[in-house]
Structures are given as C-alpha cells and as structure tokens.
Amino acid sequence: MFLDIVSSLSRWSMPVILFAIPLYGLLRGVDVYGAFVEGAQEGFHLAVRILPYMLAIFVALEVFRAGGALALVVNSLSPVSSFLGVPGEVVPLVLIRPLSGSGALGVTAELLREWGPDSFVGKMACTLQGSTDTTFFILTIYFGSVNVRKIRHCLPVALLGDLAGFATAIFICNKFF
Numbered sequence: 001m002f003l004d005i006v007s008s009l010s011r012w013s014m015p016v017i018l019f020a021i022p023l024y025g026l027l028r029g030v031d032v033y034g035a036f037v038e039g040a041q042e043g044f045h046l047a048v049r050i051l052p053y054m055l056a057i058f059v060a061l062e063v064f065r066a067g068g069a070l071a072l073v074v075n076s077l078s079p080v081s082s083f084l085g086v087p088g089e090v091v092p093l094v095l096i097r098p099l100s101g102s103g104a105l106g107v108t109a110e111l112l113r114e115w116g117p118d119s120f121v122g123k124m125a126c127t128l129q130g131s132t133d134t135t136f137f138i139l140t141i142y143f144g145s146v147n148v149r150k151i152r153h154c155l156p157v158a159l160l161g162d163l164a165g166f167a168t169a170i171f172i173c174n175k176f177f
Contacts, residue, residue, distance in 0.1 A: 046145050053144035057137055061099050070095065085174040087121050089114075093128055098135040098162050105129070124173040131169035132162045 025032040064070055074091045081091050089111060097104040108129045115121040135158045143151055 049147075050141055050144040053140040054137075057099065057140055061096070061103055065103075084170060086170055087124065089121050090124050090128065093125055094166055097128065097132055098159065100137060101134040104134070120173070120177055123177045124169070127169040127173050128166060132165035135159060135162055 022032045025035065070092060073095060074088065077091055078088045081088055086094070093104055093107045093111070096107055108125045111125040112122050115125075117123075117126070135155075139151060139154060139158065143149075143154075
C-alpha cells in the first residue's frame with residue numbers, strides 16, 4: 001500500500017512540477033514564455049562561453065590516454081595500489097574520475113564487461129564511480145561560467161574530497177566484498 005502511494009507520487013511529481021511552475025508564474029503576472037526564452041538565450045551564451053574550457057579538459061585527457069602517460073602512471077602505481085587492496089585494473093578509473101565523467105563511465109563499463117558486475121573489480125569500480133565527482137570538469141564549468149581565473153583553495157579542497165571518497169570506497173569494498 002505505502003509503496004504504491006510512493007510509486008504514484010514519484011510518477012506524477014515531474015509532470016506536476018512542470019505544470020505548477022508556469023501556472024504560478026502566470027498567476028503572479030509573469031510573462032512565462034518570455035522568461036523561458038530569455039533563460040534559454042542566457043544558457044546558450046553560457047554554453048558558448050565555457051566551451052573552450054570544456055574542450056581543453058577533453059583534449060588534455062585524450063592526450064594523456066593516447067600518449068601512454070596513463071599506462072605509465074598505472075604501472076608505476078601498481079605496488080601502492082596492490083598494498084591498498086586496489087586491483088590494478090581499477091587504477092585508471094581512480095585517475096580519470098576527477099577529470100571526466102564520460103571517460104570514467106567508459107572505464108567502468110569496460111571493467112564491468114570484462115570482469116562482470118559481481119566480481120570484486122566490478123563492485124569496486126561501481127563503488128568508486130559513485131564515491132566522487134568530476135572535480136576538474138565541475139570547477140571548469142562553474143568558474144568558467146562566471147569568468148573566475150583564481151580559484152584559490154577550491155582545487156585542493158575538492159581533490160581532498162575526492163581522496164576521501166576514494167579512500168572510503170576502497171575501505172568499504174575491502175571490508176564488505
């Protein structure tokens with residue numbers, strides 16, 4: 001009974017929100033269509049403004065992978081990763097996740113295809129994928145959208161958060177799987 005109510009609420013929540021917001025605007029006398037068009041125009045200009053930052057991140061990541069630097073870093077980190085209980089196959093995910101969400105998702109999909117979702121490698125890859133976010137991409141988007149050049153303490157703190165997420169995911173996987 002309770003699950004049926006929750007299911008109905010979740011099914012109807014988005015249509016209700018999409019109907020309620022314009023209705024609220026109309027009742028308050030707002031030109032809803034004009035506001036929508038203006039917001040879409042601002043979004044387009046924002047996308048054009050941050051495109052160079054996004055392109056730089058994607059090119060740098062692909063050069064890192066295609067040039068063999070990723071393989072070199074993974075091989076040099078293998079003694080440390082095996083000591084920490086991290087399979088060597090998962091190390092590229094740890095390195096790519098802060099840079100690119102789509103790249104990390106591709107690595108995770110490849111690991112799941114090769115090792116299976118019920119393997120230790122698969123479980124760790126999924127846990128690592130969900131434990132952090134794409135730090136450099138987010139900083140690029142947020143700061144690039146408002147033309148901030150000096151990010152001060154944001155990057156070290158964000159990378160510390162990534163490290164905490166990775167450490168927790170590794171601990172949890174080694175403890176429970």
